[in-house]
Amino acid sequence: MQLYKNHTLKIYNSLTGEKELFKPVHEGNVGMYVCGPTVYSNVHLGNVRTFMSFDMIFRYLLHLGYKVRYVRNITDVGHIVDDVDDGEDKIAKKARVEQLEPMEIVQRYTVDFHDVLTQFNFLPPSIEPTATGHIIEQIEIVKQIIDKGFAYESNGSVYFDVVKFNETNHYGKLSGRNIEEMLANTRDTDGQSDKKNPQDFALWKRAEPEHIMRWPSPWGVGFPGWHLECTAMSTKYLGETFDIHGGGMDLKFPHHECEIAQNEACTGHSPVNYWMHANMLTLNGKKMSKSTGNNILPSEIYNGGSPFLSKAFSPNVARFFMMQAHYRSILDFSNDGILAAEKGFTRLMDGLELLKDLKPNSVSSVDIAAWKQNCYEAMNDDFNTPILIANLFEGIKYVNLVNDGKETLTAADITVLGETLRGFTFDVLGIKDEKAVSNQTDKLEGVVELLINMRLEARANKNFALSDQIRDQLLALGIQLKDGKEGTTFSIQ
Numbered sequence: 001m002q003l004y005k006n007h008t009l010k011i012y013n014s015l016t017g018e019k020e021l022f023k024p025v026h027e028g029n030v031g032m033y034v035c036g037p038t039v040y041s042n043v044h045l046g047n048v049r050t051f052m053s054f055d056m057i058f059r060y061l062l063h064l065g066y067k068v069r070y071v072r073n074i075t076d077v078g079h080i081v082d083d084v085d086d087g088e089d090k091i092a093k094k095a096r097v098e099q100l101e102p103m104e105i106v107q108r109y110t111v112d113f114h115d116v117l118t119q120f121n122f123l124p125p126s127i128e129p130t131a132t133g134h135i136i137e138q139i140e141i142v143k144q145i146i147d148k149g150f151a152y153e154s155n156g157s158v159y160f161d162v163v164k165f166n167e168t169n170h171y172g173k174l175s176g177r178n179i180e181e182m183l184a185n186t187r188d189t190d191g192q193s194d195k196k197n198p199q200d201f202a203l204w205k206r207a208e209p210e211h212i213m214r215w216p217s218p219w220g221v222g223f224p225g226w227h228l229e230c231t232a233m234s235t236k237y238l239g240e241t242f243d244i245h246g247g248g249m250d251l252k253f254p255h256h257e258c259e260i261a262q263n264e265a266c267t268g269h270s271p272v273n274y275w276m277h278a279n280m281l282t283l284n285g286k287k288m289s290k291s292t293g294n295n296i297l298p299s300e301i302y303n304g305g306s307p308f309l310s311k312a313f314s315p316n317v318a319r320f321f322m323m324q325a326h327y328r329s330i331l332d333f334s335n336d337g338i339l340a341a342e343k344g345f346t347r348l349m350d351g352l353e354l355l356k357d358l359k360p361n362s363v364s365s366v367d368i369a370a371w372k373q374n375c376y377e378a379m380n381d382d383f384n385t386p387i388l389i390a391n392l393f394e395g396i397k398y399v400n401l402v403n404d405g406k407e408t409l410t411a412a413d414i415t416v417l418g419e420t421l422r423g424f425t426f427d428v429l430g431i432k433d434e435k436a437v438s439n440q441t442d443k444l445e446g447v448v449e450l451l452i453n454m455r456l457e458a459r460a461n462k463n464f465a466l467s468d469q470i471r472d473q474l475l476a477l478g479i480q481l482k483d484g485k486e487g488t489t490f491s492i493q
Contacts, residue, residue, distance in 0.1 A: 156206030351396030361408035
């Protein structure tokens, strides 16, 4: 259903600082690009919160009936250690320290990233391109920027000329920075001698002999600058102008500011209509940091391995906890906070289960249509999940009141109430229907037990060919049978 035709969605645009009516470039279609991880270490919980915010946005756009092309990249080259232009590529450094091929590092932490997101019930993006898979496109963009007069080659590297660009454009409009003040407050540092101006940023970096990640280019052997890949991949898959570009608040400057400059230098116009930024996650009121020990890994939530937590919590509860805060607000993660979220989560799930047994009446004493409208109004107001969740609990209150005989609902309203509660809980917020998963598991176990009994009967009849066939075909499906003194058991690989 094309629900978007009946809903007025407003999105907070970081570029203008205002909530704006959402109008996609092409009606019924949305192009969304989100900056993905640099895969040189395990994904941390703060990253998970950012990607979860955009997973929720992706889900709601789909719920409204939009056809969404969601592109989320993998940075597997070119992200310099200090996020400016000096130092070493993060993945190359990790590979050198661990004496591995860079792509071994990339593979290890890309798998970890996907595993963590699967635990939290993320939808996969439409396209997940990598920086190394788009070197040719990045080189072509550098050529275009040079041809337009906004970049220059220096000693095998190519830099974007920020001062030249600012003569006709506004460098700093996303982050609210003033180029003159930036230049006045910048001191010369080592490694900037090849630049005309300290604020210039690398489009292409010369690779020193010891640098392991390197590609040929018109300017010599080197590797792309960090900011270049997102310009190349977003425009390749979404066009020169697309709808939404998202990322963490920390990416506003320099990364997204540089993206805007690169795109405008190439095309002469702004690349994105709506810039969106998710805010940070703190731990016990302080910034998360590995160096200070104020840190928690996603896996430590559901395996109970963190000293900050009194027990293990399901990924579902953790997701519900994060959805209770607006994506643009700072969220503090604490043991007390997630304990409270677990109580709320249980109340929501119990209400959804109770909904199945409600007895309809000939009249409704509650205005379900108005309640449903409130749910949509919350999400249409810049994806306000805390207000949505408050409305969902209001819906659960109706369920309990009807069950207790204090309110009444018609069969039609019970259907609307159930569809709306389940739609927003499972489809939009991305909470996994654990009851449904449990039921599926029970059915699978029943089928496997049936096959085990058939195999035992085959062996008793000395039909060993059939017995082996059952065992081998189950193994091919990832189900391993184990024969022991107590009988045959199985495990799912």
